[in-house]
Amino acid sequence: MIDLSKYTKELSKLFFSSENILIICHINPDGDSVGAQLALYHYFKANDKNVSLMAPNNIQEFLKWMDGAGQINVFIKDRKKSRTLIDRADLIVMLDFNQANRLGEAEDSVMASKAKKLIIDHHLDPEDFADLIISDPSKCSTSELVHELICEINGAIFMNKPYAEALYVGIITDTGNFEHGSYSSRTFRIVAELLDSGIDKEKIINLIYNNFSSDRLRLQGFALNQRMVVITELKTAYIYLSKDDLKGYNQMKGDTEGFVNMPLSIKGINFSALFIEKDNFIKLSFRSKGQFPSNEFASIYFSGGGHLNASGGEYTDTLDNTIAYFLKVLKENVWRFEDNV
Numbered sequence: 001m002i003d004l005s006k007y008t009k010e011l012s013k014l015f016f017s018s019e020n021i022l023i024i025c026h027i028n029p030d031g032d033s034v035g036a037q038l039a040l041y042h043y044f045k046a047n048d049k050n051v052s053l054m055a056p057n058n059i060q061e062f063l064k065w066m067d068g069a070g071q072i073n074v075f076i077k078d079r080k081k082s083r084t085l086i087d088r089a090d091l092i093v094m095l096d097f098n099q100a101n102r103l104g105e106a107e108d109s110v111m112a113s114k115a116k117k118l119i120i121d122h123h124l125d126p127e128d129f130a131d132l133i134i135s136d137p138s139k140c141s142t143s144e145l146v147h148e149l150i151c152e153i154n155g156a157i158f159m160n161k162p163y164a165e166a167l168y169v170g171i172i173t174d175t176g177n178f179e180h181g182s183y184s185s186r187t188f189r190i191v192a193e194l195l196d197s198g199i200d201k202e203k204i205i206n207l208i209y210n211n212f213s214s215d216r217l218r219l220q221g222f223a224l225n226q227r228m229v230v231i232t233e234l235k236t237a238y239i240y241l242s243k244d245d246l247k248g249y250n251q252m253k254g255d256t257e258g259f260v261n262m263p264l265s266i267k268g269i270n271f272s273a274l275f276i277e278k279d280n281f282i283k284l285s286f287r288s289k290g291q292f293p294s295n296e297f298a299s300i301y302f303s304g305g306g307h308l309n310a311s312g313g314e315y316t317d318t319l320d321n322t323i324a325y326f327l328k329v330l331k332e333n334v335w336r337f338e339d340n341v
């Protein structure tokens with residue numbers, strides 16, 4: 001845990017001397033990235049700051065109900081407007097990522113901007129591509145970190161309804177509804193504040209977890225039944241889905257979210273991988289139990305990164321070749337499972 005009070009002065013100055021603030025989430029934004037982004041947005045709005053929002057690509061369907069989500073400019077959908085926002089900004093805040101390539105196609109424009117750049121994040125080993133990096137891997141979510149920083153600057157708890165809803169989404173999605181990740185007693189104290197503020201937790205849970213199409217549920221069944229491979233001796237299970245598989249179930253963005261967690265419920269399985277075939281590459285997600293460093297595995301072999309137990313990356317080859325490569329490098333790393341749960 002880091003002492004956040006050391007950033008109070010610098011952050012206040014950065015926030016309150018900037019005229020045009022742009023807040024950016026990471027590519028394929030998850031609930032934490034968008035939650036942290038919208039929470040910060042509502043804080044700035046409450047302080048009458050001029051603030052805009054950008055995402056490198058589309059946000060997932062199940063996050064679109066969030067207050068402020070409609071204000072997020074999607075770079076690949078409107079490059080002209082997004083570039084204007086980037087060029088106009090004097091402060092760019094990047095949330096929930098620590099590698100410049102997580103800006104996707106917006107990377108060059110953002111990096112070329114003269115704006116001051118701030119990163120707030122909870123992933124390990126940040127790359128140095130900003131003026132100020134506030135990184136605390138002990139936080140369960142960037143949303144939790146954003147809230148603590150805002151309270152430091154505010155000198156008291158800051159709260160309003162859309163802000164509390166955004167934080168709640170960030171915290172529940174990054175912890176799988178308090179199932180995994182580095183949540184702490186502090187997380188529950190924050191959650192208590194959020195509940196006290198009057199958010200409707202049932203409504204939010206239903207919008208996040210019980211808001212899918214029947215096709216999505218059938219895709220989940222198909223993935224488990226037809227596309228999951230369990231390799232007991234490697235303590236590993238993986239699921240692969242081709243473009244045709246996804247098309248057959250009318251897949252929407254976000255439909256495969258959470259699939260990678262499912263094989264970890266099998267006794268003796270400590271590592272899980274999900275392979276999703278995209279147009280020109282394979283997107284991978286990894287989850288592990290115990291000490292297997294899924295983030296190192298992702299970064300060494302799949303140009304990715306993430307947390308110890310949750311990470312992702314990509315590989316440019318066919319689905320079959322990617323799986324073959326995965327199995328090869330996994331066998332080279334199987335020693336890491338020793339002394340594992």
Ligand code: 5GP
Nearest residue numbers: 099285286304305306307310311312313314
């Ligand atoms: P998910 O599997 O839910 O997409 O991602 C899990 C974690 O891995 C998240 O913390 C996310 O930021 C990280 N992650 C996923 N894909 C990538 C990637 O391609 N590169 C990096 N650096 N991190 C990733």
Ligand code: MN
Nearest residue numbers: 032096142174
């Ligand atoms: Mn996060």
